[in-house]
Amino acid sequence: xxxxxxxxxxxxxxxxxxxxxxxxxxxxxxxxxxxxxxxxxxxxxxxxxxxxxxxxxxxxxxxxxxxxxxxxxxxxxxxxxxxxxxxxxxxxxxxxxxxxxxxxxxxxxxxxxxxxxxxxxxxxxxxxxxxxxxxxxxxxxxxxxxxxxxxxxxxxxxxxxxxxxxxxxxxxxxxxxxxxxxxxxxxxxxxxxxxxxxxxxxxxxxxxxx
Numbered sequence: 001x002x003x004x005x006x007x008x009x010x011x012x013x014x015x016x017x018x019x020x021x022x023x024x025x026x027x028x029x030x031x032x033x034x035x036x037x038x039x040x041x042x043x044x045x046x047x048x049x050x051x052x053x054x055x056x057x058x059x060x061x062x063x064x065x066x067x068x069x070x071x072x073x074x075x076x077x078x079x080x081x082x083x084x085x086x087x088x089x090x091x092x093x094x095x096x097x098x099x100x101x102x103x104x105x106x107x108x109x110x111x112x113x114x115x116x117x118x119x120x121x122x123x124x125x126x127x128x129x130x131x132x133x134x135x136x137x138x139x140x141x142x143x144x145x146x147x148x149x150x151x152x153x154x155x156x157x158x159x160x161x162x163x164x165x166x167x168x169x170x171x172x173x174x175x176x177x178x179x180x181x182x183x184x185x186x187x188x189x190x191x192x193x194x195x196x197x198x199x200x201x202x203x204x205x206x207x208x209x210x
Contacts, residue, residue: 026092
């Protein structure tokens, strides 16, 4: 894909370090002091659930400015079935180009590719204010529950989009986050030491405070 001033293509092995640094810059001090996402993507590439055909980067003016990736997972249906679905992320745009539409471009492109490969739905954790513009809705409206979340707790972070219309019709059940996303924090800290130093800050709005 090459429209306007950017290109979207599959990630290559020689991109790995640059992409990890991009993700680190994008998520640093956002959800916690520092971040784990660059280590998460490092680990997920080796996971059997990783979909390498949906591992995209965005280039502009000779540098990588964005990325998105997908993992296979399932919904444990209340009737005993396992419903294959995708989850998504980390998805990131370099900080100096955020809020300029690049995130939506790579998101919509990657969702279109996932649909063309025959995947039925994508579920993940995100902000409806942004992802609603690309067709996502609250997963509860599809009858899908987030694992380990007590009944009545806020589930507004849990989003879903059908890629095949009607794919989740008649399905109720519990979504399972792939285990690869649960990284060891100490291992992530050691991995982060291989990058240039950045100051960790406790900021308002962070979900996790160390």
